Structure formats: structure tokens, C-alpha cells
Amino acid sequence: xxxxxxxxxxxxxxxxxxxxxxxxxxxxxxxxxxxxxxxxxxxxxxxxxxxxxxxxxxxxxxxxxxxxxxxxxxxxxxxxxxxxxxxxxxxxxxxxxxxxxxxxxxxxxxxxxxxxxxxxxxxxxxxxxxxxxxxxxxxxxxxxxxxxxxxxxxxxxxxxxxxxxxxxxxxxxxxxxxxxxxxxxxxxxxxxxxxxxxxxxxxxxxxxxxxxxxxxxxxxxxxxxxxxxxxxxxxxxxxxxxxxxxxxxxxxxxxxxxxxxxxxxxxxxxxxxxxxxxxxxxxxxxxxx
Amino acid sequence: xxxxxxxxxxxxxxxxxxxxxxxxxxxxxxxxxxxxxxxxxxxxxxxxxxxxxxxxxxxxxxxxxxxxxxxxxxxxxxxxxxxxxxxxxxxxxxxxxxxxxxxxxxxxxxxxxxxxxxxxxxxxxxxxxxxxxxxxxxxxxxxxxxxxxxxxxxxxxxxxxxxxxxxxxxxxxxxxxxxxxxxxxxxxxxxxxxxxxxxxxxxxxxxxxxxxxxxxxxxxxxxxxxxxxxxxxxxxxxxxxxxxxxxxxxxxxxxxxxxxxxxxxxxxxxxxxxxxxxxxxxxxxxxxxxxxxxxxxxxxxxxxxxxxxxxxxxxx
Numbered sequence: 001x002x003x004x005x006x007x008x009x010x011x012x013x014x015x016x017x018x019x020x021x022x023x024x025x026x027x028x029x030x031x032x033x034x035x036x037x038x039x040x041x042x043x044x045x046x047x048x049x050x051x052x053x054x055x056x057x058x059x060x061x062x063x064x065x066x067x068x069x070x071x072x073x074x075x076x077x078x079x080x081x082x083x084x085x086x087x088x089x090x091x092x093x094x095x096x097x098x099x100x101x102x103x104x105x106x107x108x109x110x111x112x113x114x115x116x117x118x119x120x121x122x123x124x125x126x127x128x129x130x131x132x133x134x135x136x137x138x139x140x141x142x143x144x145x146x147x148x149x150x151x152x153x154x155x156x157x158x159x160x161x162x163x164x165x166x167x168x169x170x171x172x173x174x175x176x177x178x179x180x181x182x183x184x185x186x187x188x189x190x191x192x193x194x195x196x197x198x199x200x201x202x203x204x205x206x207x208x209x210x211x212x213x214x215x216x217x218x219x220x221x222x223x224x225x226x227x228x229x230x231x232x233x234x235x236x237x238x239x240x241x242x243x244x245x246x247x248x249x250x251x252x253x254x255x256x257x258x259x260x261x262x263x264x265x266x267x268x269x270x271x272x273x274x275x276x277x278x279x280x281x282x283x284x285x286x287x288x289x
Numbered sequence: 290x291x292x293x294x295x296x297x298x299x300x301x302x303x304x305x306x307x308x309x310x311x312x313x314x315x316x317x318x319x320x321x322x323x324x325x326x327x328x329x330x331x332x333x334x335x336x337x338x339x340x341x342x343x344x345x346x347x348x349x350x351x352x353x354x355x356x357x358x359x360x361x362x363x364x365x366x367x368x369x370x371x372x373x374x375x376x377x378x379x380x381x382x383x384x385x386x387x388x389x390x391x392x393x394x395x396x397x398x399x400x401x402x403x404x405x406x407x408x409x410x411x412x413x414x415x416x417x418x419x420x421x422x423x424x425x426x427x428x429x430x431x432x433x434x435x436x437x438x439x440x441x442x443x444x445x446x447x448x449x450x451x452x453x454x455x456x457x458x459x460x461x462x463x464x465x466x467x468x469x470x471x472x473x474x475x476x477x478x479x480x481x482x483x484x485x486x487x488x489x490x491x492x493x494x495x496x497x498x499x500x501x502x503x504x505x506x507x508x509x510x511x512x513x514x515x516x517x518x519x520x521x522x523x524x525x526x527x528x529x530x531x532x533x534x535x536x537x538x539x540x541x542x543x544x545x546x547x548x549x550x551x552x553x554x555x556x557x558x559x560x561x562x563x564x565x566x567x568x569x570x571x572x573x574x575x576x577x578x579x580x581x582x583x584x585x586x587x588x589x590x591x592x593x594x595x596x597x598x599x600x601x602x603x604x605x
Binding site: 059278 | 335339341358359360363364367378379388412413414426428429436440441445450452453460463464480484488490491497499504525528540541545
């Protein structure tokens with residue numbers, strides 16, 4: 001009897017899971033399909049004739065043609081809500097990731113007391129992370145320089161071909177930014193893996209010799225770098241100590257500057273400019289150019 | 290009488306989690322407030338009154354027939370364009386004041402386009418989880434800010450051209466509120482005949498943003514919005530927003546894991562101060578800045594439980 005109930009329960013769970021998977025596939029497909037259909041219809045209308053392609057008749061006929069999937073989408077959305085309400089999936093546990101374990105151990109382990117092979121391995125990981133972080137910053141700076149060199153060059157702007165100028169600029173700016181972001185992602189992934197490896201090394205070293213947990217004396221075991229780390233930590237401690245005061249000072253300065261600029265802006269006609277633009281239809285905003 | 294009371298109490302307890310949260314109500318009220326010119330949707334005209342001297346804190350195209358105030362991003366670009374005639378003090382002051390008072394709380398509570406993305410995200414579907422990739426990509430909005438909002442409008446002054454580049458080439462709020470809002474009214478049918486390649490491009494951008502918003506939380510806010518990029522610079526000093534007590538914080542990371550934005554810690558530049566992390570914190574270290582007003586965050590995704598790895602607890 002219990003087995004039958006258990007089997008029925010398992011079958012029900014399986015059926016619910018399958019229903020959710022089917023729904024997920026349908027909603028992904030339909031959402032993308034509806035988006036693509038709208039885009040294709042719009043592009044089709046634009047390509048249909050040279051002069052004034054967007055007429056009420058053209059829009060109506062194109063969107064009538066895609067009415068079925070467009071209407072099906074909200075219907076499927078409603079089905080999804082009902083499915084999740086009546087047959088909810090059990091909650092998934094999300095794994096929390098944080099650096100706490102690493103941060104705690106790296107503060108307590110004196111690298112100088114590690115055996116030479118272990119010490120070398122741990123320091124290599126730390127130097128790797130330092131190098132990756134510096135490299136990532138350097139790539140970001142390089143990308144910024146490239147972006148600014150192109151963006152601030154007046155020769156790249158042409159009144160005769162505004163759209164073309166902006167397109168060409170975008171084709172330089174965004175790939176540079178994306179490459180920099182890609183490197184940033186690779187660097188953060190590399191650093192994450194390096195911390196995991198270092199954590200494993202530290203844990204195995206502690207198992208062999210608990211005396212190494214006497215507190216970290218130096219992070220890199222190299223004079224210049226450790227002095228730099230010390231300086232940064234002192235600065236952080238100082239900023240932390242006076243954080244509240246600093247925040248209030250910055251707030252006061254920003255507030256005073258803002259009020260002064262507001263008054264100046266009203267007096268020099270800046271506010272009237274805002275009104276003047278806002279009460280006219282912004283042809284650029286609505287796509288008239 | 291008691292039975293009736295109990296019945297309604299039980300009914301309320303069942304439907305409570307499906308009611309809009311206070312945050313959602315504030316979002317709805319602000320969207321309505323910033324688009325209070327409802328008459329404009331029927332007449333097909335935009336509001337031309339004195340309220341348009343003032344900018345909304347969030348993204349709301351001033352060419353939307355309902356818009357009762359000006360758009361800060363559009364006004365900023367136009368002020369920069371006019372900077373050869375007069376310095377853009379007014380718009381810089383507005384951005385400074387909004388940033389100082391609200392920071393990215395505006396994104397979480399006041400921005401109408403943020404509300405649209407929140408509502409679209411509610412469609413039940415598999416979601417794209419945040420990761421180091423999305424955290425890296427969140428820097429893209431600063432590129433949009435620097436290039437499209439600041440540099441291009443300024444550089445085109447030299448060519449004697451008025452190009453509010455973000456509004457013209459990117460802003461989906463303009464396409465949705467301004468273009469579709471105006472053009473949907475038959476009164477503006479003559480404007481239809483003026484549409485061309487630019488509108489087609491902007492429509493594509495809008496469609497992509499809306500479809501991506503179904504699968505990725507606040508796709509536009511995280512990766513594109515220059516206004517969010519501007520306000521993010523004020524998150525640490527803003528009067529209103531989220532903060533955490535470093536003394537009580539045990540670095541468990543539940544807040545970061547639970548948050549759908551790409552934060553590294555609560556209150557950083559990616560935090561939109563939605564408050565969803567507050568009930569998740571085991572030591573109640575997270576709270577609202579600026580006083581004792583309470584907003585219950587009941588927007589927590591019911592499908593996500595956050596558990597701290599027991600092994601990690603022991604190691605720590």
C-alpha cells in the first residue's frame with residue numbers, strides 16, 4: 001500500500017517536472033519567436049518601398065500576419081502562472097559562494113613558517129593573482145585609451161553622414177569594451193580558481209603543522225610588495241575609521257555644489273532650455289531622426 | 290461576526306503573497322505620477338505645461354503623450370549640446386541632487402522603465418543567472434554613458450549638429466513611450482509617414498530589450514542604462530538606500546547570492562536598493578538608510594532558498 005502511494009507520488013512529481021520542462025521550452029521558444037517576428041515585420045515594412053514605408057495599412061497587414069503567435073504568447077504566460085500556482089516546483093537550494101574561508105585562513109597562516117615547496121606554491125598563486133589583476137586593469141586602461149582616442153577625434157564626426165559616423169564609432173568602442181570585459185571576466189575566474197587552489201594548499205599545510213597558524217606576518221614575503229600591501233591596509237583602516245565623517249563631508253560638498261549650480265542654471269536659462277526641449281516632440285527619441 | 294472575521298483573515302493570509310508589495314505599489318504610483326497627463330493618450334499630444342521644467346528621477350521619455358515631466362537623460366544630452374551657448378549647470382545640479390538624495394533607489398522604486406522590466410521578468414520562464422560574466426558586462430553601461438550621452442553630443446557641436454545620441458540610437462523608453470505612445474493615436478498618422486531606418490533600428494533595440502528582460506533580470510538597467518550608471522556613483526553617499534552594519538555582518542554571502550543584480554556587496558554600485566536582501570540576512574545586519582521607514586520585501590523568489598554550505602561554516 002505504501003509502495004503504491006510512494007509510486008503515485010513519484011509519478012506525480014515526474015509529471016509535474018515534465019510539465020514544467022515542456023512549458024519552459026515553449027515559453028523560451030515563443031518569447032524569442034514573437035520578438036523575432038516583430039523585428040522581421042518591422043524590417044519588412046521598412047524594406048517594402050522607398051518612400052514612407054510605414055503606413056497604417058502596411059502595419060496592420062504585417063501584424064495581422066503574426067497575430068497568432070502574438071496572441072498565443074500571453075495565453076501561454078497565463079498557463080505558466082496557473083502551472084506554477086497549482087503545481088509549484090520545489091525550491092532549489094542556491095549555493096552561497098564567498099571568500100570567507102580563504103580570507104580567514106590567509107590571515108591566520110604565517111607563510112614564512114611553511115615548508116619551502118608549499119611556500120613557493122602558495123606565493124606563486126598570490127603572484128599569479130596580482131599579475132592577473134594588474135593585467136586586467138592594464139587592459140581596461142588600454143581599452144579606455146582606444147575609446148577616447150577615437151571618440152575624441154573630430155575627424156571621426158561627419159555632419160554629412162551622422163548615422164555612419166556613430167555606427168563606425170560604435171564598431172570601435174564596443175568591441176574594445178567587450179574585449180576588456182572579457183579579459184576582466186577571465187581574470188576574475190582565474191583569481192577564483194587560484195584562491196581555491198591556495199585554500200587547498202593552506203588546509204593541507206595546516207593538517208601537517210598547526211603551528212603555522214600563528215598569524216600572517218607578510219602576504220608576499222617580498223619587501224616592496226608587502227610594504228605596498230601594508231600601506232593599502234593602513235589607508236583602508238584610516239578610511240574605515242573616518243568613513244562616517246568622510247561621507248558626511250562629501251555629502252555636504254555635493255549638496256552645496258548642487259544648490260549653487262541649480263541657482264546658476266536657473267539664472268543662465270538652463271531650466272528654460274529643459275522646458276523648451278521637453279514641450280516639443282523629440283523627433284530623435286521617437287525615431288524620426 | 291468572529292467567524293466572518295476569521296474567514297477574511299484566512300483568505301487574506303492565502304492571497305497576501307500574491308498581492309503587490311509596497312515597493313511595487315510605489316513603482317506603480319510613481320509611473321502614474323510621471324505620466325499623469327493621461328489626456329495625452331487620447332488626444333495624441335504631449336503635455337506642454339510648467340511641470341516640464343522639472344525632470345523625473347527615472348527614465349521617462351518626455352515625448353510620451355502621458356509624460357508630465359522632462360526626462361533627465363534627454364535633458365542632460367540637450368544641455369550638453371547647448372553647452373557652447375550656456376554651461377549645463379541646471380542639469381548637472383539636478384543629477385547631483387537626485388543622486389545625493391536617492392542614489393540608485395530611483396532604479397529600484399521610481400523608474401517607470403524599471404517597473405516595465407520587473408513586470409516582464411515576472412513571466413514564468415527559465416532565467417539567466419547572474420555570474421562573473423554579467424558582473425563584467427555591467428560595466429557596459431558606463432561606456433554608453435561616456436560615449437553616447439557625453440562625448441558624441443559634445444563632439445557633434447563642432448559639426449554644428451544636434452545629436453542626443455543615446456535618445457536617438459538606443460533608448461527603448463523613447464521608442465515605447467514616445468514613438469509607440471504617439472504613433473498609436475490616429476491623430477498622428479502623418480508622423481507615421483516620416484518613419485524610416487532609424488525607427489526600425491530603435492524598434493529592434495526595444496524588442497531585444499523586452500525579450501531579454503523576460504529571461505534576465507533588469508537587462509537594460511544592468512547593461513545599458515546610462516542614468517543608472519550616473520546614479521551608481523552616488524550609492525555610497527546617498528541619503529536613501531540600503532546599508533549594512535559591518536559589526537553585525539558575518540560575511541555569509543546570503544545577501545549577494547539572493548540578490549538578482551550583480552552586486553559584490555550590499556549597497557555597492559550595482560545595488561538598486563530594492564530591499565529584497567533585508568529578510569535574507571541571518572543577523573539582520575542590512576537595513577534602510579535614512580531612518581525607520583519599513584518596507585517589507587515580499588518579492589523574494591519562492592523558488593530560491595539560500596543555504597550556507599555547512600562545510601564552509603565549519604571551515605570558517
